[in-house]
Amino acid sequence: xxxxxxxxxxxxxxxxxxxxxxxxxxxxxxISPRNHFLFTCLLPSTTxxxxxxxxxIEPIRNIKDAEYIQAYCTGISENxxxxxxxxxxxxxxxEIKYDILVISVGEITNSYNIEGVNKYAYxxxxxxxxxxxxxxxxxxxxxxxxxxxxxxxxxxxxxFFVCGGGPTGVEFAAELHDFIEEDVRKKYRGFEKxxxxxxxxxxxKLLNSFDAKLSEYTLKIFKRQKINVKxxxxxxxxxxNEIFVNDGSIYNYGLLVWAAGNTATELIRNSTLPKxxxxxxxxxxxxxxxxxxxxxxxxxxTEIPDEPFPVTAQTxxxxxxxxxxxxxxxxxxxxxxxxxxxxxxxxxxxGSHKALANTNQYKGSGFATWIFWRSVYITKLVSLxxxxxxxFDWFKTFVFGRDVSNF
Ligand SMILES: Cc1cc2nc3c(=O)[nH]c(=O)nc-3n(C[C@H](O)[C@H](O)[C@H](O)COP(=O)(O)OP(=O)(O)OC[C@H]3O[C@@H](n4cnc5c(N)ncnc54)[C@H](O)[C@@H]3O)c2cc1C
Numbered sequence: 001x002x003x004x005x006x007x008x009x010x011x012x013x014x015x016x017x018x019x020x021x022x023x024x025x026x027x028x029x030x031i032s033p034r035n036h037f038l039f040t041c042l043l044p045s046t047t048x049x050x051x052x053x054x055x056x057i058e059p060i061r062n063i064k065d066a067e068y069i070q071a072y073c074t075g076i077s078e079n080x081x082x083x084x085x086x087x088x089x090x091x092x093x094x095e096i097k098y099d100i101l102v103i104s105v106g107e108i109t110n111s112y113n114i115e116g117v118n119k120y121a122y123x124x125x126x127x128x129x130x131x132x133x134x135x136x137x138x139x140x141x142x143x144x145x146x147x148x149x150x151x152x153x154x155x156x157x158x159x160f161f162v163c164g165g166g167p168t169g170v171e172f173a174a175e176l177h178d179f180i181e182e183d184v185r186k187k188y189r190g191f192e193k194x195x196x197x198x199x200x201x202x203x204x205k206l207l208n209s210f211d212a213k214l215s216e217y218t219l220k221i222f223k224r225q226k227i228n229v230k231x232x233x234x235x236x237x238x239x240x241n242e243i244f245v246n247d248g249s250i251y252n253y254g255l256l257v258w259a260a261g262n263t264a265t266e267l268i269r270n271s272t273l274p275k276x277x278x279x280x281x282x283x284x285x286x287x288x289x290x291x292x293x294x295x296x297x298x299x300x301x302t303e304i305p306d307e308p309f310p311v312t313a314q315t316x317x318x319x320x321x322x323x324x325x326x327x328x329x330x331x332x333x334x335x336x337x338x339x340x341x342x343x344x345x346x347x348x349x350x351g352s353h354k355a356l357a358n359t360n361q362y363k364g365s366g367f368a369t370w371i372f373w374r375s376v377y378i379t380k381l382v383s384l385x386x387x388x389x390x391x392f393d394w395f396k397t398f399v400f401g402r403d404v405s406n407f
Contacts, residue, residue, distance in 0.1 A: 013104030013299030020324020055389035116238030165201030174351030285338035
């Protein structure tokens with residue numbers, strides 16, 4: 001008889017498991033509040049309209065012969081092989097039995113309990129976040145265009161804050177810069193001197209997971225792009241109109257995008273499964289949760305203690321591919337080998353048609369690397385439809401510019 005395989009999540013880890021798992025061997029159920037897979041690596045490009053939202057998502061129902069349920073898993077009862085769920089819309093609660101459980105619920109954005117962040121900052125994690133940011137960016141320009149405003153009032157609307165100098169914060173600042181440079185200049189004339197992008201980072205450099213030279217190069221390019229980078233600085237409080245920084249300075253602002261780090265989801269925080277001090281599930285080299293017979297976990301919400309992997313899409317995707325194949329073998333009674341990880345490195349876009357490549361074979365930056373960055377992501381997109389749509393969006397942006405309609 002086929003076993004019940006329940007997969008939590010619809011992100012990089014879960015989607016890769018689902019693509020590999022043979023539905024002739026398992027009854028597959030997917031539980032996730034998000035009914036689509038999201039290619040987060042290109043999400044910053046959607047915040048200003050370089051790429052459209054639907055070009056980087058893939059409906060989870062396109063996965064054949066698997067049942068999808070739009071809900072959160074709210075608890076796991078390991079002893080009863082049972083999960084508790086709550087529907088996101090109707091709030092209906094229900095339980096689901098599993099024979100094998102795969103957890104790939106990722107993490108959420110960390111506000112570090114800083115006053116005002118949850119209320120006033122914009123996170124960048126889901127399509128809905130990117131959509132809110134796009135609307136707000138355009139609102140800032142429209143607000144600054146109202147008649148009768150002083151220079152100072154206009155500047156306040158046009159001060160964009162980005163908190164976090166990791167890849168997400170850097171890529172958002174880069175996309176915003178391109179938007180201002182290529183589109184705002186033509187559509188909101190006279191604003192060039194009033195706009196300010198401030199990127200604030202608590203550490204002493206940007207992109208600390210990249211090679212030091214690439215990090216310095218980014219700083220140099222950002223200086224040229226007039227992005228004001230404040231390292232060794234952090235935000236202490238946010239109100240509707242003001243941002244308070246640790247050096248005592250206070251800024252009025254139009255938009256604050258918060259990309260300062262990740263933390264565990266409520267499900268993992270409240271779970272009794274073995275976790276480390278950062279609330280990551282502890283898994284072994286077969287991606288099995290420590291001490292469990294039938295619960296597997298992967299991606300951002302996990303850690304293998306003696307071999308910590310970078311928290312990236314690449315890691316989750318490779319783990320998912322491995323686990324899907326391993327589960328097929330297990331169903332057939334075949335032996336499985338432990339997961340082996342080969343780091344392919346990281347890429348980041350830094351604006352003005354320049355990107356960084358931090359791979360084992362090649363560490364590079366500039367225009368040629370930007371072409372490489374685009375080619376890699378086109379090949380990594382998960383469906384032919386996504387690839388065609390993204391190529392079309394890039395072409396459309398190049399020819400017509402970004403659309404500043406607000407809706
Ligand atoms: C803006 C942005 C840009 C990024 N750029 C890059 C990049 O360029 N390169 C790179 O390698 N990485 C990048 N990352 C990181 C990458 O997205 C993550 O490392 C990757 O998504 C991790 O995969 P995952 O499966 O662990 O989690 P996710 O992909 O985050 O998926 C988690 C899934 O679990 C679901 N879920 C959450 N809670 C529950 C629950 N209680 N019950 C059921 N389902 C639940 C969520 O809805 C989601 O579907 C970026 C991330 C962001 C936010």
